Amino acid sequence: MSWRQAGRELRHLRFQTALALCAIAVAVALPVVLLSVGGGVVAHELDALQHSGFQIVVGAxxxxxxxxxxxxxxxxxxxxxxxxxxxxxxxxxxxxxxxxxxxxxxxxxxxxxxxxxxxxxxxxxxxxxxxxxxxxxxxxxxxxxxxxxxxxxxxxxxxxxxxxxxxxxxxxxxxxxxxxxxxxxxxxxxxxxxxxxxxxxxxxxxxxxxxxxxxxxxxxxxxxxxxxxxxxxxxxxxxxxxxxxxxxxxxxxxxxxxxxxxxxYDVATQDQQVAALLDAESVLTGFYLALSSFSLAIGFVFLGVLLVRRVEALRAPIALRRAVGVPARSLAGEFARTAVALGAGGAALGVVAGIVVVRVLAAYGSPAVSAVAQLAVFDPVQLLGIAAAVVAVAMLLSLAATRAALRLSIPEALR
Amino acid sequence: MSEAEAPVAELVAVRKEYTAGAVTALAGVSLQVGRSTFLSLEGPSGCGKTSLLNLLGLLDVPSSGSVRWNGRDAGRLPERERARLRLAGVGFIFQRFHLLPTLTAAQNVELPLRAIRRPAAQRERRVAELLDRVGLTARAQAYPHQLSGGEEQRVAVARALANGPGLLLADEPTGELDRASADTVLDLLVSAHRDSGAALVVVTHNPEVAARAQRHLVMRDGRILSDSAAE
Structure with a gap:
């Protein structure tokens, strides 16, 4: 089955496909918002630090x-x-x-x-x-x-x-x-x-x-x-x-x-302060990702359930493929392509949704929220990383669907 | 007996039970399907016809007894092995056509060819040849929902013939067709059987189908009641 056919398969069950895309999009939008705004604030602070008029701070x-x-x-x-x-x-x-x-x-x-x-x-x-x-x-x-x-x-x-x-x-x-x-x-x-x-x-x-x-x-x-x-x-x-x-x-x-x-006394150079800020940012990023993992987990559970449900909805076509003798690895490939299409599509939608949410907050949020949202930085590498992670997990989830498909009783499904 | 002389498929004292033995579909059936045989299978609903067909086609495994393919015990092979044998050796035609709704007629015919990894050019030639054979060249790009029942079944016949199987299994192939379409499909099956030398087993309630078969089996309660060739 080609990618075009995978797309046709997804369109065949439009409602399920739309639900899966929405679930993944919502799951992805949260880390996009948290990481872009958090990263933007830290970048702003770094910029302020690097453009401050002093290079050393003595404290006690x-x-x-x-x-x-x-x-x-x-x-x-x-x-x-x-x-x-x-x-x-x-x-x-x-x-x-x-x-x-x-x-x-x-x-x-x-x-x-x-x-x-x-x-x-x-x-x-x-x-x-x-x-x-x-x-x-x-x-x-x-x-x-x-x-x-x-x-x-x-x-x-x-x-x-x-x-x-x-x-x-x-x-x-x-x-x-x-x-x-x-x-x-x-x-x-x-x-x-x-x-x-x-x-x-x-x-x-x-x-x-x-x-x-x-x-x-x-x-x-x-x-x-x-x-x-x-x-x-x-x-x-x-x-x-x-x-x-x-x-x-x-x-x-x-x-x-x-x-x-x-x-x-404490004598800190700007480089040390930058390093401390970057350390703080990595801690914050970890926290954001931990927070986001809840929404991502819900999205993935939904996607997993939906992929298995697709097996139920497509019992006869799956059984027919198996009856004809289509090898298990081909079936696995079909489910992987479907999952990748859903994962990538949902991730893309989620990234767009996250960007839109940040833009809306920047335009219409309260002054403090707006000021923070305006600092958001959308790092393409980070966004691609999120999307790649989603696609990778979606591929893993496709194994559950493949397993369900291979456990189908062909005679029962074709009855 | 050499492989060439062996029946293409054989059931030896096969039992098939469902629901942990509560339902017996086949009660110790033995049957040989010789090469180039056209065999019709008749009997009331629930007598075990489809179960017998599923076992012959390696879609299901027997509860006991053995299913032999070309003299080799194949009934209990792992599913991967059975799938490989089905792909190369069996063509299925179902009462409800079972075309894949998201594929065109040509793509449905191409499915077994793709699975067996034929090169694209060979696939294209073979699909064109098969669609021409079933008279659907003009409908190659139509999706199943755009085809009539007769056309769908003709596509299913073309798909079943794609890999040149030695055994064609048809489960009430004319059951959902009007008279004219049923005749066309039956003609196609018979000519495919005759031209390719493949054994043809047809489950049917249609007396005309049975009349054209070389051998006629009647089943009841999971047993073969009569076998015209044996008489």
Whole structure:
């Protein structure tokens, strides 16, 4: 039986064929959606990572994370090939508004100069330049660890926060780590900044940026109760200069030099972060495939049942072939061709259905869903792999149909 | 007895039981079908005619006794071996035609030729020759549902002759045909038997068929009641 005849056989039992195609298509569509969207999100994150303005991140666990941040940042900045070293401290604070309301914000403490120097081109375009936070080095207020220099008390607010709460440049707001209005410090709003598109929707939309030393004082990460210096931060992002930024050997060398300065902190290069992300992606892919295996299993069970049902529906033609003397391997080949046609057809439909679902989500989903769906990446190799796996399993399932066909009693079937 | 002298098919004390012995279709039947014999088989429904035909054609296995083909015990061969013998040695014609609905008349005739792996050119020539023989050259590309009952049975006859079998088995081949079509099909069978020298066994209720046979068997209750050649 040729492939054309296999197609005719399938058309002969149209309803069964349509049901089998639908079952496989639905089964295949799920992994297509999960893998394409999941892969797209990871690809987006990788792209963001690879196009970020820094190549090395220093981090530390513990109550205050990194300590002696200003000094360490200066020492890192003095290393060969280092263009900028930017510490970051992130804390949730409460903003008390001029009109009497309040809003929770994610406050980011930065040193203004290096902060912009370690931002990606996309990020730096969102901020006013230079950052209107006063002293670009934050050393005046820090005053060699005494925090007795004059504070600028300047703050930048994200435009969603400023718009939502009617705050503009020149307004004065109160900032408190405790959420208590009586313990606020007044800041001048010196500007607003945009936010890059976020996969998490509005979650990170209320953000404030202020000098690191100001945030340290507000959050108790400047000095300990006994007056000892903490000068804490969460991380330090390090940008390399010129060609060293794209030379993994140079990046590794600088990372090694930093590690020498702070052997007890985590020093991760971008390559290591990419590798970690790829590891995470492989775990996620495994999870997606495990999840998809349920739908695929249901599709395969349906296909198996349907192939065996076809034997029942085609008892007489099968028995006739056997009566004539058509060898078992020819019958097996016929069932394999039918199964392959169903598997390949269903897989193709499933891939198309998956793509359509993702496109529909991208066009009509909620903002967060739409944003994620728009990142979907349809990897032809991956899609072909899914289709090939489906076809392979369909061929295996055809053995069940062949077995049923060979167990038919010819005289009974031809009666 | 040499293979050339041996009957083409032979049943020796064959019993066929169904439903774990609850139904006896054949109760110790012995029968020799010689080469170039035209044998008709008659009897009431349920007397065992079709069971006997199925055993002769190696479609079924006996409960006891033996089925010999060209002097060789073939009744209990594995299905793969029996299928090979059927393919080369038997042509079946059924009352209900049993053409494959998704194949054209030509493709139905070609089926045994494909199974025996004849080259495409030979297949094409043989199919054309057989369709010409049964008068259906013009209907070669028609599907079974586009054919009349008589035409379907003629296609079935052509298919049965495709591999030049030594034994033609026809189970009430004219049972569902009108008079004119029945005559045509019967003529075809008789001429095929005469021209090819194949043995022809026909199960029939049609006295005209029986009248043209060289040997006439009557069955009842799973036994051969009379054998005209033996009388």
């Amino acid at each position: 666990s513990g109550l205050h994370g990194i300590s002696s941040t200003h000094t360490l940042s200066s020492r890192i900045g003095a290393l060969a090939n280092v263009r900028a070293s930017s510490p970051l401290l992130s804390l949730p604070l409460t903003v008390f508004l001029p009109g009497g309301g309040e809003a929770p914000v994610l406050a980011e403490g930065v040193i203004p100069g290096p902060f912009l120097a370690t931002a990606s081109p996309q990020e730096s375009g969102l901020f006013p330049q230079p950052l209107p936070l006063g002293d670009p080095t934050d050393s005046v207020h820090f005053a060699n660890g005494t925090y007795r220099g004059p504070a600028t008390n300047s703050i930048l607010l994200s435009s969603p926060l400023a718009t939502a709460r009617g705050i503009g440049t020149g307004d004065r707001i109160g900032l408190s780590a405790s959420g208590n209005r009586s313990q606020t410090t007044e800041f001048n709003v010196t500007g607003t900044f945009g936010l890059p598109p976020s996969l998490l929707g509005p979650t990170g939309a209320f953000v404030a940026i202020l000098p690191l030393s100001d945030l340290q004082l507000r959050s108790g990460t400047a000095l300990s109760g006994s007056g000892a210096l903490i000068d804490g931060s969460d991380s330090i992002e390090v940008a390399l200069s010129g060609s060293a930024a794209s030379d993994s050997g140079a990046v590794a060398s600088v990372a090694s030099a930093i590690q020498g300065l702070v052997p007890y």
